[in-house]
Amino acid sequence: MNRASEQEALPAGRKWWHVSTVYQIYPRSFCDSNGDGIGDIAGITSKLGYLKSLGIDLIWLSPIYRSPMDDNGYDISDYQDIAPEFGTLADFDHLVVEARRRGIGIMLDLVVNHTSDEHPWFLESRKGPGNPFRDFYIWRRPGPDGGPPNDLMSSFGGPAWTLDPLSGEYYLHLFSRRQPDLNWENPAVRREIYKMMNWWLERGIAGFRMDVIDYIGKQVDQGLVKDGPRLHEYLQEMNRRTFGRHDILTVGECWSATPGSALLYSGRDRSELSMVFQFEHVTQQWDEIYGKWRPKAFDLVKLKSVLSKWQYALSEDGWNSLFWGNHDLPRAVSQYGDAAGYHSQSAKMLATVLHLMKGTPFIYQGEEIGMTNVPFTTIDQYRDIETLNMHRLHVEAGLSPEDFIKGANQSARDNARTPMQWNAAAHGGFTKGVPWIEVNPNYATVNAEAAMTDERSIWNHYRKLIALRKTHPVIVYGLYQSWLDQHPDAFVYSRALDRDRLVVIANFAPHKVQLTLPRELANPGTCLIWNYEPVDTLGENVDLKPYEAFAILCEMRE
Incomplete structure (x- = not known):
């Protein structure tokens, strides 16, 4: 997607993706065009009109490459072909053309920390130390006791080393044993990866989302998995040799990111990535022992602290990604809202809070209609x-x-991977066959068809938020400031640019809340968005209904 002509008209430091909204699609679960129970590229193409109506600018596709699907496509056996269940390269090229015709770009999920164990590189690598592809992966001799060379553990459970009986050595896999890690210290690996990336760029894509990119600099003999000493060297080299010559969006998935390291990835003079996905707001709810499998009770004060910390840290340089959910996370309204008692109100509240912050918003498929955990x-x-x-x-x-x-x-x-709920027909209209995973049984009431015909639906609320970002510079570039940080139920923040101040007020509780606002926020203005009724004047005392949220645009006083 060539944005060069648009970019030339923007002031220095401003990018086309600052005003954009990204929509993530999990292809297997989005829309099945041929009745085999698996979503596909033709199904995505058939829904471009829906996405154009919503107003999004880019589609991020979870992996569509050829794969044995041990990890649903994040185990790639051929980087330059499409998984047959999703379609063909011709189908993909058609999607790119049809999306571009509607002003929508396609962003690919790039998985280069590891491949499938069925990738030709790994099949060659297994043939032994003398093979030219041996050092494409990370091999080690057994430890003194004949077991793994060290105690590194896989993120999917169990040791991160598997013994290969063909050569008597262990290979590293920080995820599934069928996802061997690439050896980024080998220049030949990097050359092949960059060649592949340029091949996709020449097909007209608009960006890359980079899976677990903070892992590629690993130093396994030192037990260092994330943020290795050569990580940023590799990213700068990648930038020079591939996407740095194109005006595209690049996002790194970085579970280890801190505000400081985020500036290394995305600082304007770093020549690395556009932004990162950081997960501090996600992990602060995890149990210290059982992690996400036994989550802590929701704590709004902690959530506000994390989100505000990132807003402040990247206020002058770098850029924030804004998201509640993705293909790895629970449904937003189930995690942070009230899917049972105040489904519509809390889903709209969450959208309001997220989309009016500084950064690029990401919508995960179905979030815009309030899909819930299963x-x-x-x-x-x-x-x-x-x-x-x-x-x-x-x-x-x-x-x-x-x-x-x-x-x-x-x-x-x-929870995020159950099929998209299009209508009240069998299987939510996702397929005419048997879906690869069960559809959430609430599809009869929570579906896109019903949402699009209801002016007060969650879908129309998202549509308004996306449009507001394109018409109000204060939403894109305004200075962020949080207020009432210790309030246990309310999230209040403002954005300021020139003489405009946007005040965002949200109640995260299933009960009424009374607020006393700082005097400087009390002002008449124009209510840009709301989930109950518009509030055009802010007094110092504000009464909020359960999960109420609204945003008022005011003119700042002298």
């Missing part, structure tokens, strides 16, 4: 390799199966 009751209903592995390990460690399912219903990745 009420599975048995482990057999889950499909995700992480959940299945963790179930086995946690039950072996003494956690009851019932407690694990309870935690999985809150935090498992399959």
Whole structure:
């Protein structure tokens, strides 16, 4: 997607993706065009009109490359081909053209920390130390006891080393054993990766989302997995040799990111990435022992502290990504709102809070209609390799199966991967066949068709927020300031640019809340968005209904 002509008209430091909204699609679960129960590229193309109506600017596709699907596509066996269940390269090229015709770019998920064990590089690498592809991966001899060379653990459970009987050595896999890690210290690996990236760029894509990119600088002999000493050297080299010559959006998934390291990734003079996904607001709710499988009670004060910290840290340089959910996280309205009692109000409140911050908003498919976590009751209903592995390990460690399912219903990745709910027909209109994973049973009432015909729907609320970003510079570039930081129920912040001040007020509680605002926020203005009724004048005392949220644009006093 060539944005050069648009970029030339922007002031220095301003980018086209600052005013954009990104929509993430999990292809397997979005829309099935051929009835095999699996979403596909043709299905995505058929829904471009829906996405154009919503107003989004880019589509981020979770991996569509050829893959044995051990980790649903994040195990790639051919970087330059499409998984047959998703379609063909011709289907992808058609999607790019049709999306561009509607002013929408396509962003690919780039997985270069590891490949599938069926990738030709790894098949060659297994042939032994003399093979030219041996050093494409990370091999080590057994430890003194004949076991793994060190105690590194996989993120999916168990050791991060698997013994290869063909060569008698262990290979590293920081995720599934079928996802061997690439050796980024080998220049030949980097050359092949850059060649592949340029091949996709020449096909007209608008960006890359980079999976676990903070892992590529690992130093395994020192037990260092994330943020290795050569990480930023590799990213700068990648920038020079690939996307740095194109005006595209690049986002790094960085679970280890801090405000300081985010500036290394995304500082305007760093020549690395556009922004990172950081997850501090996610992990602060995890249990110290069981992690996300036994989440802590929601704490708004902590959430506000994290979000505000990142707003302040990247206020002058770098750029924030704004998101509640993605393919790895629970549904936003189930995690932070009230899916049962105040479904519509809390979903709109969450959207208001997120989209009016400084940064680029990301919408995960179905979030715009308020899709919820799925009420599975048995482990057999889950499909995700992480959940299945963790179930086995946690039950072996003494956690009851019932407690694990309870935690999985809150935090498992399959909550986000149930099929998109298009209408009230069988399987939510996702497929005419048998879906690869069960559809959430609430599809009869929570679906896109119903939402698009209701002026007060969650979908129309998202549509308004996306449009506001394009018409009010204060939303894009305004200075962020938080207020009432210790209030346990309310989130209040302002954005200021020139003489404009936007005041955002949200109640995160299922009960009424009374606020006393600082005097400088009390002003008449224009209510840009609301989820109950418009509030055009702010007094020092504000009464909020359950999950009420609104934003008022005021003129700042002298």
